[in-house]
Amino acid sequence: MTARVAIFDTTLRDGEQSPGCSMNPAEKLRLARQIEKLGVDVIEAGFPIASPAEAEAVRAVAEEVRGVRIAALARAKEQDILCAGRALKPAAHAVIHTFLATSDLHLKYKLKIGRDEALKQAVEGVRLARSLAPEVEFSAEDASRTDYAYLLEVLLAVHEAGARVLNVPDTVGYSLPAEYGAMVEKLVRDIPTAVISVHCHNDLGLAVANSVAAVMAGARQVECTVNGIGERAGNTSLEEIVMALKVRREALGAETNVRTELLAPSSAALSQVTGVWPQPNKAIVGRNAFAHEAGIHQHGILANPLTYEIMTPASVGVGETLLVLGKHSGKHAVQSRLKALGVNIANEKLDEVTKRVKELADRQKFVYDDDLLAFCDQEVERRAHLVRYQVISGMGVMPTATVEVELDDQRLTASAIGNGPLDAALKATDAALGISLELLDLHTRAVASGKDAVAEVTVRVRHGDQETVGMAASTDSIEASLKAYLSAIGAARRAQVVAA
Numbered sequence: 054m055t056a057r058v059a060i061f062d063t064t065l066r067d068g069e070q071s072p073g074c075s076m077n078p079a080e081k082l083r084l085a086r087q088i089e090k091l092g093v094d095v096i097e098a099g100f101p102i103a104s105p106a107e108a109e110a111v112r113a114v115a116e117e118v119r120g121v122r123i124a125a126l127a128r129a130k131e132q133d134i135l136c137a138g139r140a141l142k143p144a145a146h147a148v149i150h151t152f153l154a155t156s157d158l159h160l161k162y163k164l165k166i167g168r169d170e171a172l173k174q175a176v177e178g179v180r181l182a183r184s185l186a187p188e189v190e191f192s193a194e195d196a197s198r199t200d201y202a203y204l205l206e207v208l209l210a211v212h213e214a215g216a217r218v219l220n221v222p223d224t225v226g227y228s229l230p231a232e233y234g235a236m237v238e239k240l241v242r243d244i245p246t247a248v249i250s251v252h253c254h255n256d257l258g259l260a261v262a263n264s265v266a267a268v269m270a271g272a273r274q275v276e277c278t279v280n281g282i283g284e285r286a287g288n289t290s291l292e293e294i295v296m297a298l299k300v301r302r303e304a305l306g307a308e309t310n311v312r313t314e315l316l317a318p319s320s321a322a323l324s325q326v327t328g329v330w331p332q333p334n335k336a337i338v339g340r341n342a343f344a345h346e347a348g349i350h351q352h353g354i355l356a357n358p359l360t361y362e363i364m365t366p367a368s369v370g371v372g373e374t375l376l377v378l379g380k381h382s383g384k385h386a387v388q389s390r391l392k393a394l395g396v397n398i399a400n401e402k403l404d405e406v407t408k409r410v411k412e413l414a415d416r417q418k419f420v421y422d423d424d425l426l427a428f429c430d431q432e433v434e435r436r437a438h439l440v441r442y443q444v445i446s447g448m449g450v451m452p453t454a455t456v457e458v459e460l461d462d463q464r465l466t467a468s469a470i471g472n473g474p475l476d477a478a479l480k481a482t483d484a485a486l487g488i489s490l491e492l493l494d495l496h497t498r499a500v501a502s503g504k505d506a507v508a509e510v511t512v513r514v515r516h517g518d519q520e521t522v523g524m525a526a527s528t529d530s531i532e533a534s535l536k537a538y539l540s541a542i543g544a545a546r547r548a549q550v551v552a553a
């Protein structure tokens with residue numbers, strides 16, 4: 054039998070507490086809508102007592118996002134709980150999430166109260182919360198470092214007072230999976246009528262492992278964040294725990310309600326709001342998570358994805374497996390990239406192009422779309438090629454760009470202004486080609502450092518329900534962006550989904 058594990062998303066609360074990830078109310082609302090679509094069970098929208106803007110953001114999310122439970126955080130203090138109750142007033146399904154530390158370390162040095170006083174405050178907090186909201190969750194902060202007998206005493210008392218969900222955070226990311234799982238197992242046995250929830254931090258890189266151990270021990274709610282953002286080293290990564298439960302469903306005997314094909318788009322939506330992208334090798338949503346460079350892997354993947362992939366890119370919403378062409382790439386990889394670009398070439402020509410890819414890769418490590426297309430030039434029609442561009446930008450100057458593009462032997466030029474130099478250059482490109490596509494993602498990474506720094510840019514665009522990807526590199530990041538953008542547009546034109 055497969056148990057259902059609730060996903061409690063705290064991207065907008067714990068995640069938002071990570072440096073560089075703060076969000077304004079409008080941004081929170083945008084993300085909340087995306088996370089609702091993802092199919093989580095609870096969205097923790099914020100900590101209303103923190104500031105009026107925070108309370109406003111929680112209220113806006115509660116008002117607009119109706120298909121999921123909305124939680125707000127409150128210390129076990131009257132003013133916090135009342136504030137959370139007010140912010141959640143418009144919610145269709147409100148959850149007040151109140152917390153109090155239970156470890157002796159926190160009681161003695163942070164709260165400066167004894168165990169009896171803490172127990173009393175926790176129970177009073179839960180009672181008040183329960184009078185304001187249909188559902189209450191209680192968190193025993195620093196639970197993993199709390200004496201078990203006392204933890205159980207507090208949790209039994211707050212459960213009795215009306216908290217249905219009992220959360221036992223590994224607040225400082227100290228637990229090991231076996232220890233954490235053992236604690237959860239005892240709680241599930243000792244408080245069978247409660248939902249035991251877990252909230253893990255990643256200080257030792259064990260947040261997901263601890264959460265998996267907890268689910269195996271009977272936890273039925275996992276708190277997590279998109280891209281694993283959060284305090285310090287972050288929280289349990291939503292995409293990783295969800296995919297672990299999906300890919301290893303039979304071993305773990307548990308499942309979630311998450312629509313996994315929205316994982317990558319949700320990750321990108323968060324990064325677009327915060328400007329912080331996951332590291333390239335991040336599981337599930339890192340840009341290299343499905344990129345195979347070794348030739349032997351590339352051949353295997355193309356023959357049957359199961360040879361080297363335990364899940365398909367499509368199952369997590371990644372458009373295609375990105376095969377980066379390098380000196381290890383064989384004919385199959387070259388053919389696959391060309392196909393994605395909408396180009397079909399004859400077999401003998403393919404041998405020649407592959408040879409040239411390897412030669413170039415020896416010199417410059419990776420081979421991008423522009424060079425690849427140049428190698429099969431005669432075969433490639435409908436290719437949009439960057440001839441030159443100029444950008445005027447600076448402080449106190451309106452960014453202006455002029456772009457000249459060659460398209461089917463025609464030279465097209467246009468100028469545009471934008472929010473910044475890149476935006477102006479992309480708009481000028483659209484104007485020159487007379488098109489406008491939805492830019493889903495523009496991602497830059499440095500492929501070398503120091504004076505040899507090269508910006509590698511990947512651009513993903515959408516037209517109707519079809520997506521195409523372009524890649525380019527240059528020492529000039531705007532030039533690389535424009536070339537990648539034109540490559541994606543060229544692919545779309547060859548697929549005949551764009552008229553331009």
Ligand SMILES: [Zn+2]
Pocket residue numbers: 067224252254283284288
């Ligand atoms: Zn936390």
